[in-house]
Amino acid sequence: MRILVTGGAGFIGSHLVDAFLDRGDEVTVVDIASEERSVRLNAGAALHRVSVTDAEALTAVVRAARPEVICHLAAQIDVRISVTDPAADAMTNVIGTINVLTAAQEVSARVLFASTGGALYGLDAKIPSPEELLPVPEAPYGTAKYCAEQYIGLFNRLHGGAHSALRLGNVYGPRQDPTGEAGVVSIFCGRALEGERPTVYGDGAQTRDYVYVGDVVAAFLAAADAARPGIWNIGTGRETSVLDLVEVIGRISGAPVEPVFAPARPGELPRSALDVARASRDLNWQAATSMTDGVARVHAWIRDGANPRAPR
Structure with a gap:
């Protein structure tokens, strides 16, 4: 297929580009x-160094490439930035998506949109949260x-x-910046390898559904091949607390990790x-990488020099 990936030089996007190229697609x-x-x-x-907020330039690229599928991953991803500047967040995440959809319509391309499950369902959501729940996001990013x-x-x-x-x-x-502000697994592994104490915000009991990037890439490939509309959760279905993650990193590092609380x-x-369950049924997909194995790969990647072209 002919594929266009917005945000294709990013953490998830670069892995996705590799996977499409590996199977012979034009990207x-x-x-x-x-x-x-x-x-x-x-x-x-x-x-093409083009912003999805630039409708004219984006449409020109889409017309020239004539993709059959557009994987839309370009986004403003920081929840905290969305709180302090919700208009800028909406410009990228809402207007940018409208621009992608409008450009896709010109060439009859299907769009696969990288949405959020972690920031969407709200404080009182059933856990694990099914797609049928009415989203009640707590931040502009999820909104x-x-x-x-x-x-x-x-x-x-x-x-x-x-x-x-x-x-x-x-x-x-791998490829998630261990010195950045997002991506707690990479950040904590990087701190542990430097002999530094990671910062835990809150009491550390808060949970997330941590899903390995290779499994996410497999979900996008399955959705690209399915050629059908849908909304699918892509995760593991399991809660892992921040303190659980700290404990896993300590075991992999060979020494306890003592966080600083903020x-x-x-x-x-x-x-x-x-x-x-819906992704399993509709796409024949489910996450295959355990938390221990995934974190060990991230730890080894940072330890060995954080190669930006690391494999999945």
């Missing part, structure tokens, strides 16, 4: 990547992702499309896990 990437980030990108993909999903459904109804949304859990794996941050949920 075009739209990303405003810096030189530092672009080194993640496979040389076999054509990179914008849900709004983008509504536009996906609208474009399907208005134009007979087959666009889909994958609601991702907390994705982790006040909880606004807009973050106390519990989250995703019901993945």
Whole structure:
């Protein structure tokens, strides 16, 4: 197939580009990547440094590439930034998605949208949370992702499309910046390897559904091949607390990790896990990587130099 990946030089996107190229697909990437980030990108993909908020430039790339599938991963991903600047968050995550959908319509491409499961379902959601639950997000980030999903459904109804949304859990794996502000697994592994104490916000009892990047890539491939509309949770279905994660990293490191505690941050949920039965049924997909194995791969990746072209 001809594939276009927005955010294809990012952490998840670069792994996804590799997977499509490995199976023989033709891949075009739209990303405003810096030189530092672009080194993640496979040389076999054509990179266009275009923002999804630039409708005219995005449409020109889509017209030229004529993709059959657009995997839309370009996003503002920091919950805290969304709280302090919700308009900028909405510009990327809502308007950017509308621009992608509009461009896709011109070439009859299907859009697979990387939504969020971890920030969508709300404080009182059933755990694990099924897709049927009414989302009640606690931060602008989750609100914008849900709004983008509504536009996906609208474009399907208005134009007979087959666009889909994958609601991702907390994705982790090699190529996730261990010095950044997002990606707790990479950050904590990096701190442990430096002999530093990681910072835990709140009491550490808060839970997330941590899903390995290779499993997320497999879900996107399955959804691309399914050629049908849908909304699917992509996670493990299991809760892991921050303190559980600290304990796993300590075992892998061979020495206990002693965190520093700080006040909880606004807009973050106390519990989250995703019901993945629908993805198993519709896509024949389920996560295959255990938390211990996945964290061990991240730990080894950072220990060995954090190669930006690390395999899945």
